[in-house]
Amino acid sequence: MPIRRLDNATIGHIAAGEVIERPVSVVKELVENALDAGAHRITVSLREGGFAEIEVSDDGSGIAPEELPLALERHATSKLVDAVDLLGVRTLGFRGEGLASIAAVAQVRIASRRAGDELAACVEAFEERIGALTLAPGSVGTRVVARDLFRHAPVRREYLRSPQAEATRVASFLATLALGYPDVAFILRIDGVERLNLPPAREPVDRLAHVFGREAYERMLPIAPLDTAMHGTVRGFLSRPGHERGDRRAQVLFVNGRLARGQMLAGAWSGGYAGFSLVGRHPFGVLLLDIPPDHVDPNVHPTKSEVRLRYAAQVNDAVRRVIVTTLHRDATARLEDTLSPGFFAEREHVPRLNPQASNASEVSTPWSSDSPSWQASRRTASTPSPAHERLDFAEEAAPAASLRVLTQLDRAFLLATDGRGILLVDQHAAHERIAYEEIAAAAQRDEMPLIQPLFVPELIELDAVQAARLEPTLEALQAIGVEIAWFGERVVRVTALPAIFAERRFDVRGYLADLDDETPGLDARHHVWATMACHSVVRAGETMALPEMQQLIDRLATCANPMHCPHGRPTMARLDAPQIARLFRRT
Ligand code: ADP
Ligand code: MG
Numbered sequence: 001m002p003i004r005r006l007d008n009a010t011i012g013h014i015a016a017g018e019v020i021e022r023p024v025s026v027v028k029e030l031v032e033n034a035l036d037a038g039a040h041r042i043t044v045s046l047r048e049g050g051f052a053e054i055e056v057s058d059d060g061s062g063i064a065p066e067e068l069p070l071a072l073e074r075h076a077t078s079k080l081v082d083a084v085d086l087l088g089v090r091t092l093g094f095r096g097e098g099l100a101s102i103a104a105v106a107q108v109r110i111a112s113r114r115a116g117d118e119l120a121a122c123v124e125a126f127e128e129r130i131g132a133l134t135l136a137p138g139s140v141g142t143r144v145v146a147r148d149l150f151r152h153a154p155v156r157r158e159y160l161r162s163p164q165a166e167a168t169r170v171a172s173f174l175a176t177l178a179l180g181y182p183d184v185a186f187i188l189r190i191d192g193v194e195r196l197n198l199p200p201a202r203e204p205v206d207r208l209a210h211v212f213g214r215e216a217y218e219r220m221l222p223i224a225p226l227d228t229a230m231h232g233t234v235r236g237f238l239s240r241p242g243h244e245r246g247d248r249r250a251q252v253l254f255v256n257g258r259l260a261r262g263q264m265l266a267g268a269w270s271g272g273y274a275g276f277s278l279v280g281r282h283p284f285g286v287l288l289l290d291i292p293p294d295h296v297d298p299n300v301h302p303t304k305s306e307v308r309l310r311y312a313a314q315v316n317d318a319v320r321r322v323i324v325t326t327l328h329r330d331a332t333a334r335l336e337d338t339l340s341p342g343f344f345a346e347r348e349h350v351p352r353l354n355p356q357a358s359n360a361s362e363v364s365t366p367w368s369s370d371s372p373s374w375q376a377s378r379r380t381a382s383t384p385s386p387a388h389e390r391l392d393f394a395e396e397a398a399p400a401a402s403l404r405v406l407t408q409l410d411r412a413f414l415l416a417t418d419g420r421g422i423l424l425v426d427q428h429a430a431h432e433r434i435a436y437e438e439i440a441a442a443a444q445r446d447e448m449p450l451i452q453p454l455f456v457p458e459l460i461e462l463d464a465v466q467a468a469r470l471e472p473t474l475e476a477l478q479a480i481g482v483e484i485a486w487f488g489e490r491v492v493r494v495t496a497l498p499a500i501f502a503e504r505r506f507d508v509r510g511y512l513a514d515l516d517d518e519t520p521g522l523d524a525r526h527h528v529w530a531t532m533a534c535h536s537v538v539r540a541g542e543t544m545a546l547p548e549m550q551q552l553i554d555r556l557a558t559c560a561n562p563m564h565c566p567h568g569r570p571t572m573a574r575l576d577a578p579q580i581a582r583l584f585r586r587t
Contacts, residue, residue, distance in 0.1 A: 001078040003067040006096060010083045011075050019302050020101045022160050023050025023149060024169045028303075029098035030144050031174070034058035035181060035257070036079065036091045037142065040200065045189040046170060049163025050149060054106075057143035062114035065121035068133060072108065072125045074100040088293040092258060095299075099144075103127070105153060106146040111138045127152070171195055175210040179286045180254040182207065204286070208237055212250060212284060219243055220285060224326040232291030234322045241273065241327060241563070242570060244281030252286040255296055261305040268316045272323025274526075275561055276331075278568045287319065331563045338574045339557060340403045340418035405549045412540035414549045421576035423553075427544065429565035430556045431537035432530075436566040437559050439480055439529045442498070449481030450499035458494040458508060459487060466512050476528040484508075507535040530566035 019025055027044055034042045037060025047053040063071055070076045077096030080086065086094070102108055103125040113120035120138025124131040150157040160166060167190045174196060178186045182204040188196035198207055208217035220237040239245075251269055253260045265287065273283045295315075297308040309315050336343070403423065405416045414425040442449055462470065467490050477484050481498030494508050514531050544552070556562050556571060565571055581587050 001081070002064070003070045003076050003078040003096075004081075005070070005073065006075045006077065006080065007082070010080070010086075019097065020105050021156075022169070023054060023166045024173050025303070026050065026054050026102050026106070026146050026149065027056065027170050027173065029093075029102060030054070030056035030146075031177065032092035033098060033144075034060050034142065035184065036093055037061045039141065039184060041185040041187075043187040043189070044170070044174060046167055047191055049166035050170060051157065051160075051163055051166070052149075053145065053147050054149065055143065055145045057141060059139075059141040062117070062140060062142055063110075063112040063121070064114065065112075065117070065133060065135070068110060068112060068121045068123050069130045071110070072099045072103050072123065072130050076100075086299050089296070089298055090256070090293050102144075102146050103130075105156075106149045106151075109145045109147075110142065111136065112142040113138050113140050115140050167195075172211075175207065176252055177259055178207050179204045179211060179252060180257055180259065180288060204237070208286070211252065211286070212239075216243060216284070221326055221330050223287075223322055224329050231295065232289065234287060234289055234319055236285060236287040238285040238323060238326055239283045240330065241276040241283075241568070244273075244277045244283050246282070248282045250284030251282065252284075254286070254288045255298075255307050255309070256290055256293060258296075258298055258307060259305060260307050264307070264309075265316060265319055268319035268323060271316075271320040272327065273568070275566055276327045276564050276568055281568075289315070289319070291315065328561065331561060335557065335562050338423065338563070338572050339553075340420070340423075342418075343403055343557065403553070405546055405553065408544055408549060411543055414544070414552065416549075416553065421574055421580070424573045424575075425549075425553060425556070426540075426565075426569070426571055427542075427549075427552065428537065428540045429569050429571045430552055432533045432565040432567075433559055433562065433571055434552070434555045435537045436529055436533035437561075439498070439533055440526075443476075443480045443525070443529065449479075451481040451483065451496040452499045453483075453496045454494065460492050460494065460508060460512065462490045462492065462512065464490070470512060473528050476525045477532075479525075480529070480532070482508075482532075510535040526566075533566055 019029065023046065027046075027050070031042055031044065034056060037058060039058035039060035042056065042058050045053070045055040067078075073096075075096045077094060079091040080089075080094045080096070099108070099110070104127060107124070107126045109122065109124045111120045111122045119135040122134045122136055122138075150160075171188055171190070174186055174188050175198070178184070178198050182202060183200045185200050186196060186198045187194065196210070198210070201207065203222075205217070208220055212220070216239065217237075219240040221240055223234060223236045223238060239250075248263070248266060248269070251266070253265055255264075269283055277283055291309075295310040297310070298306075300306045300308050403416050403418045405414060407415050408427070409415050409424075412427060414423075414427055414430075416423040416425070470492065474484060481496070482494065483496035484492055484494050487493035511531055514534065563571055578587065
């Protein structure tokens with residue numbers, strides 16, 4: 001489309017404001033323009049953190065010479081015709097303010113040449129005064145140079161940090177943005193030194209290392225392709241459970257190619273990782289969301305980094321399910337690797353819990369509806385993973401053997417071996433997982449739970465805080481067969497317990513005492529189930545006999561989510577011969 005001035009009515013609909021806060025804001029506007037122009041290669045150069053000079057050149061479509069001066073005017077754009085277009089924005093820019101805002105705080109020179117033109121058209125501007133058009137040799141594409149940033153706004157300059165800090169911001173912005181555009185090459189030069197060179201790649205894997213660190217990227221999981229109820233697709237990479245971070249900053253989100261900031265989809269992240277990672281720790285990774293343009297409103301904030309979703313709740317839920325599916329598939333592969341390759345073949349008798357029934361939170365999701373193939377993949381483990389390669393190496397050293405439980409360590413861990421490595425199981429975490437899935441399955445069968453009346457009803461006195469916390473969970477407790485009722489203002493009476501606790505007591509007092517640690521990401525029912533599971537199972541410090549230990553591992557293997565306790569702690573760990581060899585400096 002040609003560049004034209006927007007009419008005042010459309011201008012009125014646009015979220016306006018100052019967009020150039022610091023050097024990285026200039027880079028953002030210019031790189032977004034290059035991407036909108038279909039560039040395959042974008043080079044950014046900074047001098048003195050961008051305060052002295054910022055140059056962005058691209059090999060995109062270029063600008064028609066006669067339109068070039070207009071490009072620098074405020075509210076002149078080729079990406080939008082009228083306010084109706086704001087309802088389905090497909091480009092990163094749309095307000096026609098980027099170049100004008102840069103020209104307001106820096107001296108700008110643009111040279112641009114379209115593929116069919118002989119020469120590049122050039123124009124200069126400063127303080128929104130636009131100079132005359134000249135023609136000069138130049139390559140196809142657009143080059144914008146902004147000099148002397150904030151010379152007339154010394155206060156803003158003063159307020160900003162050192163050139164080094166600003167350059168670092170630009171580097172991290174570019175590396176992050178590059179995750180969303182794997183087929184575009186990005187180059188960053190800082191004071192003449194090349195600091196980033198990202199060649200085009202079909203998948204962003206190589207770029208993950210730049211953003212999340214080499215160590216982290218080697219352990220990231222590609223998102224499992226999944227049809228969701230959502231219109232659109234989700235792609236991306238997720239951190240592996242157990243590798244969470246202290247904050248949410250490394251949760252990168254693109255919505256239709258736009259880098260979205262803030263807490264958007266935070267619920268999908270924490271909900272998806274509930275039961276896979278520890279409470280209070282944050283997973284990381286990149287989600288690339290592509291949804292119909294009219295489901296997104298980027299016209300919320302002047303910097304366009306905030307977007308509003310029309311079906312936010314549905315999108316959140318769909319993304320959460322995609323995350324859960326990916327983590328489950330990974331857990332399935334890890335289960336095989338951890339237990340021993342032959343484990344399931346040798347134990348045809350080991351009954352499998354139906355994941356549909358046992359993973360209550362996922363009953364209506366695509367994941368549980370395709371459980372047959374999910375189970376099949378558990379048996380064959382056809383996808384080669386680094387762990388499998390490791391096992392192949394071990395195969396030369398020792399033949400596969402059955403998994404044998406050897407002993408209990410410190411009355412807390414079980415030690416088993418298959419002749420190739422050793423398996424450690426946290427007895428409490430493992431039992432908690434099994435109990436949790438049993439409780440959840442029973443609660444979901446929608447029939448009266450089997451109960452076991454107590455010979456002597458238990459009267460428990462609560463303090464005010466405990467009483468207040470118990471109240472909202474009473475119904476969930478009763479639903480799974482805990483007969484519990486108020487017996488005075490701060491006293492509850494327990495008359496029966498679920499029969500599934502037959503061989504173990506349920507520690508009602510312990511349950512009440514634990515109610516204070518909220519488990520975000522788990523809803524009230526899951527919280528009740530997880531807390532009950534925790535208080536009904538083998539604790540660390542209890543002796544177990546060999547057959548009991550064997551049974552514990554067998555039952556754990558049938559769980560829908562066997563690798564983690566309901567609170568996200570790992571249940572099992574494996575040390576293979578090569579890792580052991582490393583302990584002895586043999587590699
Ligand atoms: P917006 O991006 O919102 O349209 P800008 O002020 O950033 O507003 O740019 C104005 C216009 O200049 C764009 O609509 C586009 O037509 C043109 N333009 C800017 N940068 C480039 C570029 N790198 N390549 C091609 N055209 C560009
Ligand atoms: Mg723009």
